[in-house]
Amino acid sequence: MKKILITGANGQLGRAIRKEYQKESGSVHVILTDMTESENISKLDISSLDAVMSQVADQRPDVIINCAAYTNVDGCEKDEDMAYRANAIGPRNLAIAAEKTGAKLFHISTDYVFSGTADKAYDEFDIPDPISAYGRTKYAGEQFVRDLCTRFFIMRTAWLYGDGINFYRKMMELSEKTDKIGVVEDQFGSPTSSSELARAIRYLEPRDEYGVYNATCEGQCSWADFAERIFKKCNKSTKVERITSYEYKNRFPLSASRPKNSVLDNRMFRLIGGGFVMKDWKEAFDEYIKENV
Numbered sequence: 172m173k174k175i176l177i178t179g180a181n182g183q184l185g186r187a188i189r190k191e192y193q194k195e196s197g198s199v200h201v202i203l204t205d206m207t208e209s210e211n212i213s214k215l216d217i218s219s220l221d222a223v224m225s226q227v228a229d230q231r232p233d234v235i236i237n238c239a240a241y242t243n244v245d246g247c248e249k250d251e252d253m254a255y256r257a258n259a260i261g262p263r264n265l266a267i268a269a270e271k272t273g274a275k276l277f278h279i280s281t282d283y284v285f286s287g288t289a290d291k292a293y294d295e296f297d298i299p300d301p302i303s304a305y306g307r308t309k310y311a312g313e314q315f316v317r318d319l320c321t322r323f324f325i326m327r328t329a330w331l332y333g334d335g336i337n338f339y340r341k342m343m344e345l346s347e348k349t350d351k352i353g354v355v356e357d358q359f360g361s362p363t364s365s366s367e368l369a370r371a372i373r374y375l376e377p378r379d380e381y382g383v384y385n386a387t388c389e390g391q392c393s394w395a396d397f398a399e400r401i402f403k404k405c406n407k408s409t410k411v412e413r414i415t416s417y418e419y420k421n422r423f424p425l426s427a428s429r430p431k432n433s434v435l436d437n438r439m440f441r442l443i444g445g446g447f448v449m450k451d452w453k454e455a456f457d458e459y460i461k462e463n464v
């Protein structure tokens with residue numbers, strides 16, 4: 172039976188991957204790990220090489236899906252070492268272990284590896300130029316994976332939401348406290364549901380077409396557009412005050428710089444053929460609301 176090791180299994184993507192593989196229980200053995208032990212989830216801190224090597228040597232997974240990361244973008248600015256540990260040393264350790272045992276490694280990365288100054292959607296052949304600590308540490312993680320592991324998939328996603336802390340949840344929380352929220356209107360991206368990203372990973376997992384893949388929902392919007400859709404779909408009367416990134420930075424001076432253009436082109440999915448297409452962000456978000464609210 173195929174064995175799949177999931178790290179960060181209690182995070183947004185980890186939960187969605189677990190659901191995706193539940194559909195085929197019986198043919199796949201899924202091993203769940205995260206920073207904190209809980210029901211059915213054992214402890215694995217990916218920043219410890221010893222812990223990773225011993226887990227992988229014991230379990231001998233065929234596939235490792237790394238959903239673990241330090242995802243607090245502003246927190247990464249404050250403690251870059253901590254961010255490097257989870258986002259760079261962690262994937263380095265998994266890459267070493269995967270290479271030693273012949274496992275395939277899925278590593279998840281981000282639109283934040285780019286500065287966002289391009290006037291086109293970024294594809295997998297553009298050269299990263301991060302402008303934040305989070306982006307730098309995630310790019311370093313990608314480089315370790317490329318350098319140390321042969322059978323790798325790097326999946327770059329953006330504006331992810333699912334079961335966890337995300338923009339949708341933040342907007343809903345704020346809407347309980349105030350009737351008008353300032354939201355940035357000059358940063359653009361593609362809100363991507365964790366279940367769509369899990370579906371993309373599940374599609375590639377049996378294949379040997381290794382490399383870097385962008386995996387975001389189709390279409391694009393600004394954060395302000397996304398907030399308006401959230402309130403409309405959830406029947407909230409909260410108003411969106413459209414503000415610039417500059418105004419946002421004035422209100423929250425310690426916040427990290429974020430790319431203005433976060434739109435990714437899923438070019439590799441087109442190039443490999445096979446017809447896999449991610450859903451449009453509006454359709455995926457409507458499904459998420461239907462299933463979760």
Ligand SMILES: NC(=O)c1ccc[n+]([C@@H]2O[C@H](COP(=O)([O-])OP(=O)(O)OC[C@H]3O[C@@H](n4cnc5c(N)ncnc54)[C@H](OP(=O)(O)O)[C@@H]3O)[C@@H](O)[C@H]2O)c1
Pocket residue numbers: 178179180181182183184185205206207215216217218237238239240241242256257261279280281282309328329330331332335336
């Ligand atoms: N969220 C987004 O908008 C977004 C956008 C682009 C790309 N991504 C990427 O997508 C992936 C999944 O993100 P997500 O939103 O699902 O993240 P998430 O909800 O923050 O989950 C990350 C999980 O990793 C765990 N973790 C942190 N450090 C760890 C370590 N050293 N060892 C083991 N586990 C550790 C966390 O545990 P604790 O909670 O205990 O720390 C958490 O359970 C990440 O690679 C992220 O960089 C996310």
